[in-house]
Amino acid sequence: MTEPASRTPEPTRAWVLHPDIPSKPGRRAPAFALEEAVALAAALPGLDIVGGDLVRLNQPRPGTLFGTGKVEELGALFKANDIELVLIDGPLSPVQQRNLEKDWKVKILDRTGLILEIFSDRARTREGVLQVEMAALSYQRTRLVRAWTHLERQRGGLGFVGGPGETQIEADRRAIDEQLTRLRRQLDKVVKTRELHRSARAKVPFPIVALVGYTNAGKSTLFNRVTGASVMAKDMLFATLDPTMRAIDLPDGPKIILSDTVGFISALPTELVAAFRATLEEVLTADLIVHVRDISDPETEAQAEDVREIVESLGVDPDTPQIEVWNKLDRLDAEAAERLRALAPRQPDVHLISAITGEGLDDLLADIATRISDPVLNDTLHLEFSDGRRRAWLFAQGVVEAERPGEDGVELDLRWTARQKETFSRL
Missing domain, CATH: 3.40.50.11060 (GTPase HflX, N-terminal domain)
Known part of the structure; x- marks a missing residue:
């Protein structure tokens, strides 16, 4: 049958x-x-x-x-x-x-x-999943969640719209607190792993450039265009949740690490601001923040202000350089596009682009290269003969101009950046 x-x-x-x-x-x-x-x-x-x-x-x-x-x-x-x-x-x-x-x-x-619920559906990394669960439990702790099983046949979710696990969450606040404690322990392990990865990256003198912006501003499309990656990029709110990083060589410039982050939104739940702080840590350590705006959206100014407030609330150093990228030029009518093309050059920290057509990207990348390129310093350094590991690092970086042997070591004439000098001090 x-x-x-x-x-x-x-x-x-x-x-x-x-x-x-x-x-x-x-x-x-x-x-x-x-x-x-x-x-x-x-x-x-x-x-x-x-x-x-x-x-x-x-x-x-x-x-x-x-x-x-x-x-x-x-x-x-x-x-x-x-x-x-x-x-x-x-x-x-x-x-x-x-x-x-x-x-x-x-x-x-x-x-x-x-x-x-959207974050629960989109989170893919272990860290993202744990953070969503913690945010959901903090939210549920204040309210009684009733069983609602209509969507259970279709998807899991957090229990707000329906899904397995509701009875455990409903049990009582003590049960939720126990879950929160367990999740925090798991998240601590994941965060420690991220810190190890970050420490490993810190030994490589590559600047970090972080893309931030309102959700659906086109960050992932720009990221994909520049890096050749295939991050999910759709005309949809919160298409990207988990942070993605790629190392790229800028044209006529240094190698950088480009970071794509979760999009912001007005009235972002406080539970999520706290829960995703670790996900946004790359913004805190960035050498340059690129604020991507959907310039075709009638609410672009209000959205930009929301992003600025969230970046400030995260504790980003106010001295961290920032530039604005007015994206989606291709969505404007001809008259509005020409008006912006005339306006943008008068603002040194603004770039007008289309991540879809590629217009304006060459100038944007050239400006990023200029802004994160450290000034070159000339130094003379003395190393003992036994300090072969650090000497090898200097030669691998290509910063040694001349070397003179002495009685107790070598004198090196160096031409390097402040970033390379700082990295060397930690070796």
Whole structure:
């Protein structure tokens, strides 16, 4: 008897709500905020985004967020459209979530839960997976997670949208604390391994150039174009989560290590800022930060400000050189593109490029080479005859101009960079 073919589960029908609160500090343009919220929802597999709405709120209600009339109106809308999951683009208290789920008879996910679900789906490295789990547990610790098994047939996840493992997470706070302790121990081991790799890289005098930017700004496309790598690059929020590094030779310049990092987003959950700090450590140690912006996005200025605030909150040295790359020139109409081409040369720390067509990349790479190339120093150094290992390193670096033997060692005339001199001091 032939086995029946397994059917692909139907996607979960979802609706996106963006509560627009005029008095909220840092309020974004409502239409663009809703558009970003829908794009976030679309980044999570297994969902069918049926619709989205802006809901103006003069005063959020502590029990239900929305007023009684709006709760009833939305409930009827969701019932008429067979909605199973409502995504609310903002923070929800456990009480608000519980009350709305009871009234609407649907599962509800707030912005933090949605971003955590996306991160859970995308994390690939051991470190990334552990950090997502820790962030999720910290978030869940404050609320009771009810079983919701509709998506369990399709994907795992963190338990917000459904998946195995919910009963263990729901048990009690003590069980969650025990899990957090166990995960921290595992993460400590992974971080120590990363530190060893970083120490090994520190012995090689290659500058680190870190790409940062708002999610979907085109960092990974630029990274792939420059390095020839094949990092996932899609027109999708959070296409890249785990850091990727490649060593490349700049044209007419030094070798560098280029680092692609997770994209930032407005109102990034505090749990994730803390959890992904280790992932963003390459930004903290970078010799140059390249801030990639989607210059075609109407919200590019607000996005750039979000990135600057997060970079500052990470504790990046304010003296670390930074440049801006205005990407996606190919998406602008001819008039807007020409206007920017005329504007960019007046700003020495700005490059106008298209990572898709390659326009502007030669000038960008030349500027990076100039900025991270150390000035050359002339030195004379005395080494004992027994110090053969360090002498060999100097010759391998090609910095020895002349060598003169003496009674107790050798005199070396060197032409090297400050970076090479610092590395030599650690040998």
